[in-house]
Amino acid sequence: MPESPTEPAVAVLSEEESWHLLAGADLGRLAVSIGGAGDDRDDRDDRGVDIFPINYVVADRVIFFRTAPGSKLMDLTKHPIVALETDGTHHRRRWSVVVKGTAVRLGLDQEIEASGVLFLHSQAPTEKWNYVRVTASSITGREFRSSRQS
Amino acid sequence: MPESPTEPAVAVLSEEESWHLLAGADLGRLAVSIGGAGDDRDDRDDRGVDIFPINYVVADRVIFFRTAPGSKLMDLTKHPIVALETDGTHHRRRWSVVVKGTAVRLGLDQEIEASGVLFLHSQAPTEKWNYVRVTASSITGREFRSSRQS
Numbered sequence: 001m002p003e004s005p006t007e008p009a010v011a012v013l014s015e016e017e018s019w020h021l022l023a024g025a026d027l028g029r030l031a032v033s034i035g036g037a038g039d040d041r042d043d044r045d046d047r048g049v050d051i052f053p054i055n056y057v058v059a060d061r062v063i064f065f066r067t068a069p070g071s072k073l074m075d076l077t078k079h080p081i082v083a084l085e086t087d088g089t090h091h092r093r094r095w096s097v098v099v100k101g102t103a104v105r106l107g108l109d110q111e112i113e114a115s116g117v118l119f120l121h122s123q124a125p126t127e128k129w130n131y132v133r134v135t136a137s138s139i140t141g142r143e144f145r146s147s148r149q150s
Numbered sequence: 151m152p153e154s155p156t157e158p159a160v161a162v163l164s165e166e167e168s169w170h171l172l173a174g175a176d177l178g179r180l181a182v183s184i185g186g187a188g189d190d191r192d193d194r195d196d197r198g199v200d201i202f203p204i205n206y207v208v209a210d211r212v213i214f215f216r217t218a219p220g221s222k223l224m225d226l227t228k229h230p231i232v233a234l235e236t237d238g239t240h241h242r243r244r245w246s247v248v249v250k251g252t253a254v255r256l257g258l259d260q261e262i263e264a265s266g267v268l269f270l271h272s273q274a275p276t277e278k279w280n281y282v283r284v285t286a287s288s289i290t291g292r293e294f295r296s297s298r299q300s
Binding site: 029031032033047048049050051052053079081082083084085087094096098100 | 177179181182183197198199200201202203229231232233234235237244246248250
């Protein structure tokens with residue numbers, strides 16, 4: 001089918017739509033900074049990035065996820081600025097939502113219980129959980145006309 | 151069905167399996183560093199991360215993608231260390247592969263043609279493309295026993 005010249009290839013979604021799509025999904029990818037100046041082991045500027053699949057929940061436009069102890073959380077302590085992406089398909093158009101924000105490890109049981117994150121499904125079941133809250137500084141959403149069906 | 155105590159919740163995939171899964175997919179998410187010390191506009195340590203959905207191809211364990219001009223590529227010039235994640239479902243188990251590597255914008259038409267990236271599908275069709283090659287420094291793959299069907 002020929003492409004319609006009036007249909008934009010990329011549509012920018014509203015903040016409202018973006019939050020709606022984000023909250024309707026539960027699998028995202030968290031991008032974090034690693035290494036660099038904050039790393040005591042090394043003075044070189046070895047800053048880099050890492051990326052992790054996570055299951056999350058959204059409550060009142062705040063994002064929560066849980067994770068097993070490890071490098072992911074240690075890096076969040078040093079580099080709390082994160083980006084979270086999720087995407088999906090809607091009426092043969094793919095959408096993608098990206099949240100930028102600040103990650104904080106939850107410390108109080110009440111806060112963890114109130115967040116609803118305890119009910120979160122996870123792809124990597126384990127007994128010992130840490131709970132993290134991401135407060136968004138921005139959210140952007142885009143919808144793409146794909147050149148193939150998906 | 152009760153979980154088998156002998157089945158690990160998370161299985162580490164071999165490098166071979168990880169490359170196979172990566173090459174068999176074409177939609178990934180690219181995590182990049184943004185801002186920070188390399189940014190002339192600002193002396194604060196405003197380093198952060200951003201994340202973009204991309205369509206990619208793999209040829210001889212090198213990753214290629216194309217993108218419209220913009221902030222993504224400008225940041226790659228300053229911060230070439232990237233992480234690329236892709237995931238999928240295989241026999242009711244989710245897998246995720248993460249490549250860490252260095253991104254270089256391709257300059258020669260011959261190199262671009264040889265890479266096969268010209269045949270790449272894209273979610274955001276536009277006329278003006280830039281072509282980027284990611285040389286992997288590491289690849290890791292994991293497979294998760296999901297707590298739900300997906």
